Structure formats: structure tokens, C-alpha cells
Amino acid sequence: MLRLAKQKSTRNLFISVPIVVFFILGSIYSKGALREVPIAVYDQDNSTLSRTYIRFLEASPTFKITHYITADDAIENVFVANNVDGIFYIPKDFHKNVLKKTQVQIKVYTNSTNIVLGNLIYRSAIQITQLVSGSVVVKRMAPLGINPSKISGTVLPIQVNTKVIGNPQYNYSYYFIPGLSIVLLQMIVFIAASRAFNTEWKANTYQELYSTANGSVLAMLFGKYAALLIYSLGLSAGVLAMLFPLLGIPIYGNILSLSALIILLITVNIFLGFGLSLIFKKELIALDLAIFYNSPAFVFSGFTFPIWAMPWLNSTYAQMIPFTHFLTGFLKIYQLNTPIHFIWPEVWKLLVFMLVAFLFILIGLTINRTLIFPAKKEAALWN
Structure with missing residues (x-):
């Protein structure tokens, strides 16, 4: 956590950017329903x-x-x-x-x-x-x-009696702000995680990190994961406990179930970012790929246009983004107040992304093993 706090770019990602962007988004849709x-x-x-x-x-x-x-x-x-x-x-x-x-x-x-x-x-x-x-x-x-x-x-011999389930007020702030806030949270987490290891190599601080972890790559991975998770949870709490009440956005479902789903999304994005950071030792390439992968998440998630109505190529790409599956479960809890067992299909899909993330991490460890295990590299050179 201390190492992250010393990085100006990380401080901007988790403090400056959310304060500015989230509240600008909130002010755009603060009127809620369109009137006059x-x-x-x-x-x-x-x-x-x-x-x-x-x-x-x-x-x-x-x-x-x-x-x-x-x-x-x-x-x-x-x-x-x-x-x-x-x-x-x-x-x-x-x-x-x-x-x-x-x-x-x-x-x-x-x-x-x-x-x-x-x-x-x-x-x-x-x-x-x-x-x-x-x-x-x-x-x-x-x-x-x-x-x-x-x-x-x-x-009027035939009348229609409608009952709206989920956002009965037709309020745009209830509709857009939660989805936009979470997709921005995902992007921040993914971008920060994609710089976890290549930044250390670029700044020549990896040897210090390696020594601090007593040569354990697992200690580095889960230490960085724990630090990023704490920062991300703080950011999530700011959204759910400050932004939502400030804008009067109700949460109809169970807050604990919603929090668990958000933690799962954050975890998946952290480890996917780690995989990217370990595979591409050049920070700029990893950042470009992270932004390229995450930028269309909101559009492809089905939030603005149904996935089933998209061309097969677009709908296939939508299934390859964790946010797509998270959003389905999120709306089930947040708006429809469904029991948690109804979101198991989305949870399993996110767990598949977790397995893919660990596969990327193993590939990255294999490709850059001489950078990741500097002690072994030095031993080889000595021999």
C-alpha cells in the first residue's frame, strides 16, 4: 500500500480522477427525468x-x-x-x-x-x-x-395496467450513473493493475520488491492484490456510500450481495491486469492494451443496446468482457432485488475470467522469468 501511495499516477487514478469524473457524471444526470x-x-x-x-x-x-x-x-x-x-x-x-x-x-x-x-x-x-x-x-x-x-x-373498453419493475421513476440518474460509475471503477482498477510489475522494472525498483518479498513471487502477487483491493474497496465505498446518497440513487437489493459481486469484479480485473503487466514488460504497451480492452465495455455490455440484437461478432466480443456479466448480476440485485442465487450464472462466468487471468500470469512468469527471478539470473551469470 505504501509503494502504491508513493506513485503519483496511482494516487491520481484512485483519488483525483474519481472525484472529478464521478461527480461530473452525477451533475450531468442530476435532473433525473426529462421535463419541460x-x-x-x-x-x-x-x-x-x-x-x-x-x-x-x-x-x-x-x-x-x-x-x-x-x-x-x-x-x-x-x-x-x-x-x-x-x-x-x-x-x-x-x-x-x-x-x-x-x-x-x-x-x-x-x-x-x-x-x-x-x-x-x-x-x-x-x-x-x-x-x-x-x-x-x-x-x-x-x-x-x-x-x-x-x-x-x-x-376505452380495454385498459392497460402496467407495473414497472426496476427504476419505476424512469429516472436517468438511477439508470446511467450506477453503470457508468462501475465501468469507470473497473477501468481504474484494470489500468492500475496493468502497471503493477512493468512499472517496477522501468523504475529499477523490482530488486527491492523482490528482496522485500523474500524472493516469493506469490508474496508479491498477493501483496499487490491485497493493496489494490483495499484501494479499490475504498473507491467502491465512496461510490456506494457517498455518490449514491448524494444523488438520491436508491439501492433496492441486498447491499452485502452487491458488495460481494463488486469484490469479485475487482478481483478479476486486478489479476487480469497482473497478467498483462507480467506479459508486456513495456508499460506503455500494457496500458494501451488495457485501455483498448476496457474502453468499449460500457457500449458492449448491453446497457445501451441489447446484446442479443448485436451482430454475432459484437455479441461475441461482449461476452469476452467481465463487465458484461457483472452488469447482468448487478442489475438483478441493484434494481430487481433478486435473491443472490439468481446471479450464480454470472458469478461462474466471472470465475472463468479468474482462471484466464491466472493463465495469463503463468504465461507472463514464463516469458519474463529472467526479470521476475533476478536471483536465479545472477546465479546463472556467476556460474
Whole structure:
């Protein structure tokens, strides 16, 4: 631990980088759910019903009407000129056609360059339009002396009753921050571990380390593992005990099960990093490979796009990253509050990565044995 603390790069990895990056990420998604999306309205009908529809839009927490379009405005230019993400077009004779029981359409233009905003506007537009349509039918039947409370079964004969399991608030901070925080934690651990031995060779401090460990490579391996594990657990505790409460992110599952899974992920990444550090004695090459291997972890994990929908080459690569399997188990505990025995498939897969890591370590010990066992090298030269 003392040797790690003396390395400026390691201090930056475990202290400076997390403080800056984690809280910047937290501030980006601190708003949580998207509200008051700027939209424009083109009311060509200007009737009582069209104004009622606009009031429904204004009352929705999703939308904020920032611009009203006139006949002189070109709709395709409004998105850029007025900085809106959606346009609602109410056609002429809207109210008249409704009274004549002629089907009419509300046209909704969405800026789907941001697919999140596009889907949100579309979903909210459907909800508001259905609500207004139901109100029109109820108002039409009211003069007939029918109790409005008994009309709902006629207006909407089939209802959908949804129960959201996992992030029922549709909060982006609950969704993105945990995954991003853990993938950054993994990258920090892997990068630090990939410098464990080649840094010693580069700085000519390996002989000192070798003597301190009494010539035991196992002592060096597990001593460095224990030190990195303690630093990583401190970083994990900072995320779970400080970042999550500060941003109000709930943990629905068992915290002990979650901690055990995180320790397993950290352990796998430490030993994979050790293997890289022992195989490639040039620190820069090991770092490049560590970054190349870990950088796409978030994209390939299925967090932003389902793995089953990816091309086979991409989905195969996704299975070769420990974070992919960790994330599945993490979401089961963190969001779905499932018992720990449901994550055994993910645990076994992470243990396979552990075996691969030890295989890499053995390969590294074999390739660089003259550097790793300096006493034997000196004895050979003496003879």
C-alpha cells in the first residue's frame, strides 16, 4: 500500500480522477427525468377544441411550449431557428371535423437526432391525444343523460395496467450513473493493475520488491492484490456510500450481495491486469492494451443496446468482457432485488475470467522469468 501511495499516477487514478469524473457524471444526470422539453405549436384551426388541446400540452410536465408557429414559418426550419425538439400541428377544421365525427389527425414532428427525446415526445403525445379524445367522447354522450363514470368502459373498453419493475421513476440518474460509475471503477482498477510489475522494472525498483518479498513471487502477487483491493474497496465505498446518497440513487437489493459481486469484479480485473503487466514488460504497451480492452465495455455490455440484437461478432466480443456479466448480476440485485442465487450464472462466468487471468500470469512468469527471478539470473551469470 505504501509503494502504491508513493506513485503519483496511482494516487491520481484512485483519488483525483474519481472525484472529478464521478461527480461530473452525477451533475450531468442530476435532473433525473426529462421535463419541460421545448416544443412549438402550429394551431391552424384556432378553435375551442384546439385551444383545449394546447392547454393539455401546457399542463403536461413533459412539455414546455416556447413558440407558436404562424403560416409564414417553414416547419422544417423551426427546429433550428427556435431551438425546439418537437412541433405539434393542429390542422384546419379540426374542431368541425370532430363534431362531424370525421377522423382527424394531430401531426407531431419530432427531432429524433436524439432518440431519447424523440421517443419521449411521441409517447407523451399519444397519452395526451388519447386523453383529449376520451374527453370529446364523454362530452358528446353527456347530453344523452348517461353517467360519465359509466362511459369509460365504452370509450376505452380495454385498459392497460402496467407495473414497472426496476427504476419505476424512469429516472436517468438511477439508470446511467450506477453503470457508468462501475465501468469507470473497473477501468481504474484494470489500468492500475496493468502497471503493477512493468512499472517496477522501468523504475529499477523490482530488486527491492523482490528482496522485500523474500524472493516469493506469490508474496508479491498477493501483496499487490491485497493493496489494490483495499484501494479499490475504498473507491467502491465512496461510490456506494457517498455518490449514491448524494444523488438520491436508491439501492433496492441486498447491499452485502452487491458488495460481494463488486469484490469479485475487482478481483478479476486486478489479476487480469497482473497478467498483462507480467506479459508486456513495456508499460506503455500494457496500458494501451488495457485501455483498448476496457474502453468499449460500457457500449458492449448491453446497457445501451441489447446484446442479443448485436451482430454475432459484437455479441461475441461482449461476452469476452467481465463487465458484461457483472452488469447482468448487478442489475438483478441493484434494481430487481433478486435473491443472490439468481446471479450464480454470472458469478461462474466471472470465475472463468479468474482462471484466464491466472493463465495469463503463468504465461507472463514464463516469458519474463529472467526479470521476475533476478536471483536465479545472477546465479546463472556467476556460474
